[in-house]
Amino acid sequence: MKYDLVIVGGGPAGLAAAIAAKDNGIDSILIIERDRELGGILNQCIHNGFGLHTFKEELTGPEYASRFIAQVEERGIEYKLNTMVMDISNDKVVTAMNSTDGMFTVEAKAVVLAMGCRERSRGALNIPGYRPAGIFSAGTAQRLVNIEGYMPGRRVVILGSGDIGLIMARRMTLEGAKVLAVAELMPYSGGLKRNIVQCLNDFDIPLYLSHTVVDIQGKERVEGITIAEVGPDRKPIPGTEIHYDCDTLLLSCGLLPENELSKTAGVDLSPITSGPVVNDSLETNIPGVFACGNVLHVHDLVDFVSQEATNAGKNAAKYIKEGEVTSAKQIEILPVDGVRYTVPKYVRPEVMDDTLTVRFRVGQVFKGCAIATYFGDTLISKRKRPVMAPGEMEQVVLKKSQLAEYPDIENITIKIEEA
Amino acid sequence: METRELICIGCPMGCSLKVTLENGQVTEVTGNTCPNGDKYARKECTNPTRIVTSSVRVKGGKINMVSCKTKEDIPKGMIFDICKALENVVVPAPVAIGDVVLANVCDTGVDVVATKNVDVK
Helix, strand or coil, X not given: CEEEEEEECCCHHHHHXXXXXXXXXXXXXXXXXXXXXXXXXXXXXXXXXXXXXXXXXXXXXXXXXXXXXXXXXXXXXXXXXXXXXXXXXXXXXXXXXXXXXXXXXXXXXXXXXXXCEEECCHHHHCCCCCCCECEEEHHHHHHHHHHHCCCCCCEEEXXXXXHHHHHHHHHHHXXXXXXXXXXXXXXXXXXXXXXXXXXXHHHCCCEEECXXXXXXXXXXXXXXXXXXXXXXXXXXXXXCCEEEECCEEEECCCEEECCHHXXXXXXXXXXXXXXXXXXXXXXXXXXXXXXXXXXXXXXXXXXXXXXXXXXXXXXXXXXXXXXXXXXXXXXXXXXXXXXXXXXXXXXXXXXXXXXXXXXXXXXXXXXEEEEEEEECCEEEEEEEEEEECCCCCXXXXXXHHHHHCCCXXXXXXXXEEEC | CEEXXXXXXXXXXXXXEEEEEECCEEEEEECCCCHHHHHHHHHHHHCCEECCEEEEEXXXXXXXXXXXXXXXXXXXXXXXXXXXXXXXXXXXCCECCCCEEECCHXXXXXXXXXXXXXXXX
């Protein structure tokens, strides 16, 4: 099988990339999706708040997905469901399998990586105690309640204050469960402020910052959870334990980009984001392999995933039509003083679009500070931000015209400074 | 005079709002970035409302559940009543986005509508 473009993953990133590639003149596109329907994680995110940027209205996850699925269908873009990609080679041969076609390979001129991310599991968190039934990732519980129609438990403690955990605190409460507490290891919440208000405060669910689970009781099924306060070293403080009788523990402790396929393909990954290192075209170190969405770095808002993926699709189309750009000078963006990383990491002023949105996260809570951008040693812009937190993505927009005025710079620096 | 501090839930920015009330009437809202913040603050202090989202069972569909929402926001105090009312609702497939799942839920004058398309099995 041969296609110009293979897109791995049919969630919000894959759908937007496919639509953009088609609209930029590529007709031979295949989306490969492992689930039984397109839309990815949006299908289980039945709450509202999606699409304010893209559609200027507040949609639920399935509604947001359906608008992109409809565009894919209208354009006649091909997709395979229930199909798992097993391997991507560095010369862009994609090996996949499903129960009707068996194992098959697709030769692609370009590949868009849009596999999304996974939740950090109990094993990755090193929580002591037995291994009884009743411990779920928040996303698994979300799928069980919203799509499969099962209740995972009745009395619930949640570890981690990521958005999915907060959303599930409300969802479980509305379905009749008692959510006893949300414990967060860090001194700040990992989720959006609006979710603290409408998912916890609305239902008087306590949020314990700087707390973690120190014991899980129960052999067959969870019977109780003990949490304790942690010090600045994130170690539990003896004597601060709080015990809850409960049958369920939900984990909402962060998301990890799912890059097993990228690794075997030889794609360079960032140790900070766990996602591919990309340039202004969202192209990885392998020419013709692009990445977008949560496989690239974990986003807060699907609107930004759609924007990013649209660029990836457009750039993949350009690569297919015009081939590889080899000569352009590449400048590194250096994240320092509170900026943890940037996506993209490299900019090529000669070939970039007129503007480039550089997204990043900060490493701690900053109040009354500013985001400063330097071209070499020259301060180019400084934007005040009253509050910045690791849970909320920040951005800087670089202009091609402005970069053209500084042809000799070696790098660009983005950092947090006093306002 | 009374002041209340709120966090706007209008969008993910989560602006910190300061509301001044006199005799239960909102006289001033500060801290908002856009008009939605002002609107939210006034409503939240006088008649707080929410959109309720849930999912209900589907009979004969490709999947067992269909997600749904109140078409407009409803009084915050009625969230649990609405969830209770949706507990035993079963809709036959096919379901299309916007189909009424439960009309005039709890006499609010607001319909609960589907937010997902579900085809027949």
